[in-house]
Amino acid sequence: MEFNFDLPFILGHLNYWLFVILMLTGLYIVVARGNLLKKIVGLNIFQVAVFMLYISMGKVAGGTAPILTGTAGEAYSNPLPHVLILTAIVVGIATTSLGLALIVRINETYGTIEEDEILEMDQQKGQSELDAINKAAAATDAQGAASKK
Amino acid sequence: MMALVENHAPILVILIPLLAAPLAMLFGNKGLAFLLSLAASVASFLLSVYLLLLVRDGTVLSYHIGGWAPPLGIEYRVDAANALVLLIVSALSAVVLPFARTSIATEIAEKHHTLFYACFMLCFTGLMGVTITGDAFNVFVFLEVSSLSTYVLVALGAEKDRRALSAAYDYLILGTIGATFFVIGLGLIYMATGTLNMVDLAERLSTMESNRTVRSAFAFIVIGLGLKLAIYPLHRWLPGAYTYAPSAVSAFLAATATKVAIYAVLRFMMSVFSIKFGFEQDTMTYIIFPFAIIAMFAASLIAVYQINVKRMLAYSSIAQIGYMLLGIALFSTTGLSATLVHLFNHAVTKGALFLAVGAIIFQIGSPLMANMAGMGKKMPWTSAAIVIGGLSLIGVPGTVGFVSKWVLLTAALENGLWPISLAIVLSSLIAVVYVWKFVELLYLAPIDESVAAAANAKEVSLSMLVPMWILVLVSVWFGFDAEFTVQVANQAADSLFNGGFLKDAVIVGGEGR
Incomplete structure (x- = not known):
């Protein structure tokens, strides 16, 4: 396949460029930010990019809303992607609200919404569990050695 | 009544638990909610058995929702592969609920x-729906x-251990990224073909x-579902959540959630x-194949060093997904058949293990292996399980593990890949290590007196023993x-691999408009 990477190509695919930029921005925020709230914001931007992809793909140039008017040969936009994305928007809202609810709970129990601080606390908990086990094992060993004597 | 079942079994499988969810919440009584959920699960299970018996000889059932014929209307399509998965999910739900x-x-x-109970029923509905639907967007x-x-459901564990919250949050982020990738993939194939019905899509x-759009759609769909099913490098959410x-x-998630995602990928x-x-075969050979082998070894090895028994089982799950x-x-009918047999077998095995471990945790209140020392004498039935x-x-x-x-x-x-069979045997040997480590602790180690509850821990009641x-x-x-x-499994593999799913289907519940 051959194509020219020129201005008409770039402008002709403008909605895809915007989609890619938005998607990557969102994904970058999710990965790079440590604040749980900012991650949710990133996730939202990421999802909105997909909404844009769907909505722009259904648009027909010069098309009207898909309502039967009786005029023959009238071009109308494809309503299906728009309906699909309505579902995806609902899912997105549910995800966001659940994520926010979780953040509230995390803030209540951990006292912070910074990922690295939470991670540190979790690791400390894990380490203390391990230490307790090692201490108990050492105590049993010592006991065993003492009883052998 | 029989006519209703005969004509509408494919939709009833979904509809019953979907209705049970809000009803369980409206009743507001936990006893009633439990009975309702159990009844819904059992009903779905019986319907799944009925569907499986209908399709085990290779017939494909097609149900048109609302009577609208596909590809315009949404179609539920049952073949041996998804009937098997429906059976696994509904059986596990019915067994896990009493526990x-x-x-x-x-x-x-x-x-x-x-x-x-409401959330459990919704989760159950979702898993059944992903399995039975013949419409790509419906899967999403x-x-x-x-x-x-x-x-x-994962976050509900926060009562005992607050780490459930951060685990649920991680799962939410990664799961949503996976789902969104999946939708992007769907959008791209819709752009290329203009349809969302699976049979129609396959044809076009x-x-x-x-076509480049189709190729990138494939990549997005595989990675998106890969996040949900915890393909080896995308498994980060799984240990914490489980x-x-x-x-x-x-127990329910380990036995069903990843299985359903594997089915969807298939x-x-x-x-x-x-x-x-060609690009699909390359994906199998150069991406999925090596990662599967790595998962078998790496996840098993990590499992050996866990001190939390549930985390050990979670890593073992990642290895089994491998x-x-x-x-x-392996890209052959036998290979697929192996996957589907293992789907069933691993669901049963992991379900039983998580339930048994859950029973011990219920008694001593700690998921740490060290605290479970000597429980073999206190809880003989659970330990035997x-x-x-x-x-x-x-x-x-x-x-069953042997069969798979x-x-x-x-x-x-x-396929002439004897080094791979060697790898399968070797990685099973690592499983011996972590299983033995736990069994030895249960039976041969002295009881850990530091756990106050352990001293008077006794066998759990029948309501937990029976499901296990x-x-x-x-x-x-x-x-x-x-x-x-x-x-x-052979029938299902045949339907998947040789296009049985796409053949003419028997239409149940009327021809449609």
């Missing part, structure tokens, strides 16, 4: 019990129904191998995208009598 009724008493605040909707309720995509979720939830790879596509992916990557489950995990003859490893080995040898032992007995039964499972 959950007892176990959540110590794990979840009482006022949240009805919500737990049900996937999110199940995922969103799963995040809630079959001539579009060199470890800190309430025991019954861990459906997209085998039925929707033609298996003839076996299933290996079956897919762990031993049998563990043997099945390793793949000892007489358990046997079929997988056959498939590997059929049903799964254990099933795993032994199908270990000896593998004919049924292998036959269904």
Whole structure:
């Protein structure tokens, strides 16, 4: 396949460029930010990019809303992607609200919404569990050695 | 009544639990909510059995929702492959619920019990929906129904250990990224073909191998679903979610959620995208194949060093997912059949193990292995269940684990890949290490007196033992009598691999408008 990477190509695919930029921005925020709230914001931007992809793909140039008017040969936009994305928007809202609810709970129990601080606390908990086990094992060993004597 | 079942079984499987969810919440009484959920699960289970019996000879059922004929209307399409998965999911739900009724008493605040049942039913509905639907976008909707309720179920473990919250949050982020990737993939194939019905898609995509949109759609769909099913490098959410979720939830999720995602990947790879596509075969050989092998070894090795028994089982799950992916990557009917047999066998085995471990945690209140020392004498039945489950995990003859490893080995040898069969055996040996480590602790170590509850810990009540032992007995039964499972799996593999799913279907519930 051959194509020219020129201005008409770039402008002709403008909605895809915007989609890619938005998607990557969102994904970058999710990965790079440590604040749980900012991650949710990133996730939202990421999802909105997909909404844009769907909505722009259904648009027909010069098309009207898909309502039967009786005029023959009238071009109308494809309503299906728009309906699909309505579902995806609902899912997105549910995800966001659940994520926010979780953040509230995390803030209540951990006292912070910074990922690295939470991670540190979790690791400390894990380490203390391990230490307790090692201490108990050492105590049993010592006991065993003492009883052998 | 019979006519209703005959004509509408494919939709009733979904509809019954979907209605049970809000009703359970409206009743507001945890006893009623439990009975309702159990009744819904059992009804779905019976309907799944009915569907499986109808399709085990290779027929395909098609149900047109609302009477609108596909490709315009949404179609539910049942073949042997998804009937098997429906059976697994509904059976596990019906078995886990009675266990959950007892176990959540110590794990979840009482006022949240009805919500737990509602979420459980929603999760169940979602998993069944992903499995049965023949419409690509419908898969996404049900996937999110199940995922969103799963995040809630995992977070409910926060009562006991606050790490459940951060685990649920991680799962939410990664799960949503996965689902969104999946939707992008769907959007791209819709752009290329203008349809979303799976059979229609398969027909139109079959001539579009060199189309770049189709190729990138394939990549997005595989990675998106890969996040949901925890393909090896995308598994980060799984250990936390399984470890800190309430025991019954861990058992249900470990046995069903990843299995359904594997089924979805299979459906997209085998039925929707033609298996003839060169890029698809390359994906199998160069990406899924090596990662499956790495998962088998790396995850098993990590499991050996865990101090939390649920985390150990979670890592073992990642390794077992490796076996299933290996079956897919072998790219033959036998390989697929191995994957599908293992789907069933691992669901039963892991379900039993998580329930047994959950029972011990219920009694002593700690998920740490060290605190479970010597429980073999206090809880003989539960510990025996762990031993049998563990043997099945390793793949000892007489358990279902052996059957799946046997079929997988056959498939590997059929392709002339003897080093792979060696790898399968070697990685099973690592499973021996972590299973033995736990069994030794249960039976041979002295009781850990530092756990106050351990001293007077006794066998759990029948409500927990019965579900656990049903799964254990099933795993032994199908270990000896593998004919049924292998036959269904062969049929299912045939339907997936040789395009049986796309053949003319028997339409149930009327012709449509």
